[in-house]
Amino acid sequence: MNRHEFSLDLVAPLSTARGRIERREGVLVGIGADGVRGVGEATPLPGWTESIDDCRTALDAVADADAIGGLRAVDDPREPLADAPAAITDPLADAPAARHAVESALLDATGRRRDRSLAALLADRPAATVPVNATLGDAPAAETVAAAIDAVDAGVACLKVKVGVGSLDRDVTRLRSVRAAVGSDVALRADANGAWDRETAREAIEALATLDLAYLEQPLPATDLSGHAALRGRGVDIALDETLAEMPPAAILGADAADVVVLKPMALGGPGRAVRTARSARAAGVDPVVTTTVDAAPARTAAVHVAAAIPEIRPCGLATRDTLATDLCPDPVPVEDGAVAVPDGPGVAGSAFDDLV
Incomplete structure (x- = not known):
């Protein structure tokens, strides 16, 4: 197993519920299977995955395992590590980012060997394009409206507005201003990143239901599953993101706590796991949406394939290349007219990443 570490600065610090992020550190891995090499990416995100140090430790253990040299193209792409020996799977059990890299590399190798794209491995009839949303930060109303208009003019038909930093009145004004500016044909989402208590959330829903x-x-x-469950059915659907970093998807679905789940393949442990989680959510009447963890090109491209493998998916948070000051290679999945074309070459992106690791 070959490895290459990288660090990419962000254009501007990214504020999350777990703090500010100024750069993304990760590890690319190259793994051979049946004589074909695949490439995968591990870019840990604090709060959602293991740390970068724990990621390195997990990948060290996998690289040292004798079994790594005998891996074969996977039989079931939806469970890529099902037949892998414990010497490989055990170190990855608590390291989802490292697992994402290994699983992605095996799927990439399998796709190349079978001359099929990752999306075509994961689904019988994957989509050719995936719609994306634009994310608008916590700027004042006028700036938020200007950014919204720019995004819509560029072809984006779904906007996600960050809320929860200032007062509820301020957020309601911002969202009303955006809705008035872009009209009723543009989908509008709000993301509080877990900032509110139950009373404030109820007030927000009452104010935003129109x-x-x-x-x-x-x-x-x-961790407030019962609180989220109680917010459902009040006129605004409830989506959960950070909750998936705290507890397994089955617990969320079992608690009827969400109308939508936001799936990050990096945090879930790989493309196959993400697609399986999406299918479980749909079976429970919950809609999946796929987002990146502000990844480099290999993982971002793999996330596009994941979204393409989920039928009739809503706009996804995949337009994150512009968040990075630089990337590892030219973007295989640029956004055009509010959507991303799914690469149709073998594996994740054909040979686009071969020189990176």
Whole structure:
């Protein structure tokens, strides 16, 4: 197993519920399977995955395992590591980013060997394009409206507005201003990143119910399943994101705590796991949406394939290349007219990443 570490600065610090992020550090791995090499990316995100140090430790253990040289192209792409020996799977059990890299590399190698794209491995009839949303930060109303208009003019038909930093009145004014500016044909989401208590969240839903919000994302702290469940059915759908970093998807679905789940393949442990989680969510009547963890090109491209493998998916948070000051290679999945074309070459992106690791 070959490895290459990288560090990419962000254009501007990214504020999350877990703090500010100024750069993304990760590891690329190259793994051979049946004589074909695949490439995968591990870019840990604090709070959602293991740390970069723990990621390195997990990948060290996998690289040292004798079995790594005998891996074969996977039989079931939806469970790529099902037949892998414990010497490989055990170190990855608590390291989802490292697992994402290994699983992605095996799927990439399998796709190249079978001359099929990753999306075609994961689904019988994957989509050719995936719609994306634009994310608008916590700027004042006028700036938020200007950014919204720019995004819509560029072809984006779904906007996600960050809320929860200032007062609720301020957020309601911002969202009403955006809705008035872009009209009723543009989907509008709000993301509180777990900032509110139950009373504030209820007040927010009452105030926003007339704006035809597609959903309100993570209004309460991540562990408050019963609180999120109680917010459902009040006129605005509830989406959970950070909660998936705190507890397994089955617990969320079992608690009826969400109308939508936001799936990050890096945090879930790989493309195959993400697609399986999406199918479980749909079976429970919950809609999946796919987002990146502000990844480099290999993982971002793999996330596009994941989204393409989920039928009739809503706009996804895949337009994150512009968040990075630089990338590892030219972007295989640029956004055009509010959508991303899914690479149709073998594996994740053909040979686009071969020189990186």
